[in-house]
Amino acid sequence: MTVSPLIEARAVLRRAARTAATLLGPLDFSLGAGERVAVIGRSGSGKSVFMRVLAMLDPSDGGELLWHGRRVERHAITRYRRSVAYVQQRPALIDGTVEDNLRYPYSLRAYRDARFDREHAARLVAAAGKDADFLSKRASDLSGGEGQVAALIRVLQLAPEVLLLDEPTASLDPQSARAIESLVQAWFDADRAARASIWVSHDPAQAERVGERRLTMHAGTLTDHRETRT
Known part of the structure; x- marks a missing residue:
């Protein structure tokens, strides 16, 4: 029995809205369960265009996107985004405490069947090397690294299948960056058989750490280095 990739892009194309210039593709790409992919360029x-198209945050101008072997239809987009989580470089946090931010997704219709688990959130906070009072900190008082940790925990508590990480540590100090890497690694290790990640990075050394499969983006096309080896 052939197992379908978690995500498969077939001849996906993206053009600029004003100029119609090609920003992406057409390209083919697949992501299987258990894969950790790093994208540099x-x-x-x-790179960001690619990630946003995969997250279905931006529309494609051609081709199709499959999830578990099936085309993602309009009615399934909400469910898809619940399973395929996009983490950007500068996340938006709401006014209030870190805990308020972690509770926020559960107020949305897409998560009406789930409940906030404070103990689970506290374990994620501890895994990130933060003190127990981190949940009580005001979002406005967080450093850039702390804000990214809070945003990532907000995503990880929802147990997505796939993480799309768009340079999440680009503006962080090395210690904060390693905390983010450790959180993502712990999430992946908890269920390697069913999870996968794509991490866009500008740092080749980080790409080595976070990706076992490495791709290079150039002018909207991808080169898979495992396919170019002799």
């Missing part, structure tokens, strides 16, 4: 090469 220069600024403007299309």
